[in-house]
Amino acid sequence: MEFFFFPGSTYTWLSVMRIEALAALRGVPVRWRPFNVRAIMQEMDNRFLQGKPLKYRYMWRDIERRAALHGLDWNGPPEHPVDRNLEALRVATLAAAEGWGPEFARASFEDWFTHHRSPGVGGHTAQVIGRLGRDASAILARAEAPENLARIEAETDAARQVGIFGSPSFVVGEELFWGDDRLEAALDWARRPTLPTPMPPI
Amino acid sequence: MEFFFFPGSTYTWLSVMRIEALAALRGVPVRWRPFNVRAIMQEMDNRFLQGKPLKYRYMWRDIERRAALHGLDWNGPPEHPVDRNLEALRVATLAAAEGWGPEFARASFEDWFTHHRSPGVGGHTAQVIGRLGRDASAILARAEAPENLARIEAETDAARQVGIFGSPSFVVGEELFWGDDRLEAALDWARRPTLPTPMPPI
Numbered sequence: 415m416e417f418f419f420f421p422g423s424t425y426t427w428l429s430v431m432r433i434e435a436l437a438a439l440r441g442v443p444v445r446w447r448p449f450n451v452r453a454i455m456q457e458m459d460n461r462f463l464q465g466k467p468l469k470y471r472y473m474w475r476d477i478e479r480r481a482a483l484h485g486l487d488w489n490g491p492p493e494h495p496v497d498r499n500l501e502a503l504r505v506a507t508l509a510a511a512e513g514w515g516p517e518f519a520r521a522s523f524e525d526w527f528t529h530h531r532s533p534g535v536g537g538h539t540a541q542v543i544g545r546l547g548r549d550a551s552a553i554l555a556r557a558e559a560p561e562n563l564a565r566i567e568a569e570t571d572a573a574r575q576v577g578i579f580g581s582p583s584f585v586v587g588e589e590l591f592w593g594d595d596r597l598e599a600a601l602d603w604a605r606r607p608t609l610p611t612p613m614p615p616i
Numbered sequence: 617m618e619f620f621f622f623p624g625s626t627y628t629w630l631s632v633m634r635i636e637a638l639a640a641l642r643g644v645p646v647r648w649r650p651f652n653v654r655a656i657m658q659e660m661d662n663r664f665l666q667g668k669p670l671k672y673r674y675m676w677r678d679i680e681r682r683a684a685l686h687g688l689d690w691n692g693p694p695e696h697p698v699d700r701n702l703e704a705l706r707v708a709t710l711a712a713a714e715g716w717g718p719e720f721a722r723a724s725f726e727d728w729f730t731h732h733r734s735p736g737v738g739g740h741t742a743q744v745i746g747r748l749g750r751d752a753s754a755i756l757a758r759a760e761a762p763e764n765l766a767r768i769e770a771e772t773d774a775a776r777q778v779g780i781f782g783s784p785s786f787v788v789g790e791e792l793f794w795g796d797d798r799l800e801a802a803l804d805w806a807r808r809p810t811l812p813t814p815m816p817p818i
Binding site: 458459460465466468469471472474475476478479482483577579590591592595596599608609613614616 | 660661662667668670671673674676677678680681684685779780781792793794797798801810811815816818
């Protein structure tokens with residue numbers, strides 16, 4: 415299963431914390447694929463939350479309830495939006511390419527949600543990398559390299575190709591699932607499709 | 617539990633078909649409250665689907681998958697948007713006030729989703745009322761009466777007061793749940809709140 419996610423997406427916290435255990439239970443391999451959901455949402459004029467204080471209030475309460483449902487510690491609403499300059503996305507993309515993607519994503523989301531240190535600002539990304547025992551300055555340099563920036567474009571294009579419009583999204587073949595509350599359904603689909611018909615083409 | 621719904625809302629089909637059985641299992645009384653979600657979404661500039669073909673395509677597939685999950689027959693995507701002149705909303709509101717609200721709502725959604733007869737056009741609403749063994753012309757007249765139009769405004773205001781921004785919504789005291797995929801959580805909350813803290817005020 416393909417796990418498309420953005421390091422600054424709120425509900426994505428729930429999936430980043432849950433997906434490894436739930437996928438392991440089902441024996442479903444997961445490919446972690448960071449992408450630039452912000453670019454796609456801007457292309458769609460998909461202003462999910464901007465200017466909608468009632469939806470914001472609801473979102474944080476819903477995430478709090480879902481965290482309790484799943485046994486995750488909730489420390490109150492963190493800052494949002496975050497990673498405005500996409501630093502965390504660049505590092506998450508590099509990490510995914512170098513084989514430590516899940517490790518970095520979990521650490522970055524934990525820093526944001528548990529400790530309220532927003533990703534992509536104030537040296538937080540470097541601190542997260544350091545806590546993982548890696549060379550932050552070398553990694554931040556590689557994250558800025560054209561090769562890595564091209565990876566972000568390619569992964570965001572891959573998300574566009576399957577019709578992704580938000581984070582988190584889960585893809586099994588052509589079948590798209592959007593939102594942490596569809597994670598279990600996506601994993602079940604990966605084991606066995608639950609409908610005989612294919613997903614309609616874009 | 618308060619069940620706020622709009623007769624022309626797509627995901628609301630799932631809740632209208634499921635809520636009675638699930639509430640009965642838990643012994644939770646449900647008050648069916650039609651309201652004008654369209655007015656609220658326009659006030660919020662909440663354009664959930666307009667101009668977003670990828671989200672439309674996804675929504676229908678997601679509803680198809682959820683219908684299969686819950687054992688509901690799916691007949692393919694019906695027309696949408698519907699009830700543009702709010703005729704079905706006016707009758708649903710009258711029916712709720714007269715004690716046959718759930719009966720009408722189920723019949724109207726079945727007509728729309730199962731038989732692809734869109735609510736609020738082509739005499740469909742009158743036909744639905746007739747199939748319920750009621751006097752369509754008398755009911756349509758009462759539905760247009762100022763008293764009933766005032767009910768719609770009052771119920772829509774009640775939805776605004778609790779911060780509702782979409783349909784279906786479920787309210788237990790101050791606690792708001794949005795979306796058919798939160799129906800079970802809302803019913804569980806009605807039996808016993810699952811968080812100690814209250815929902816933040818608007």
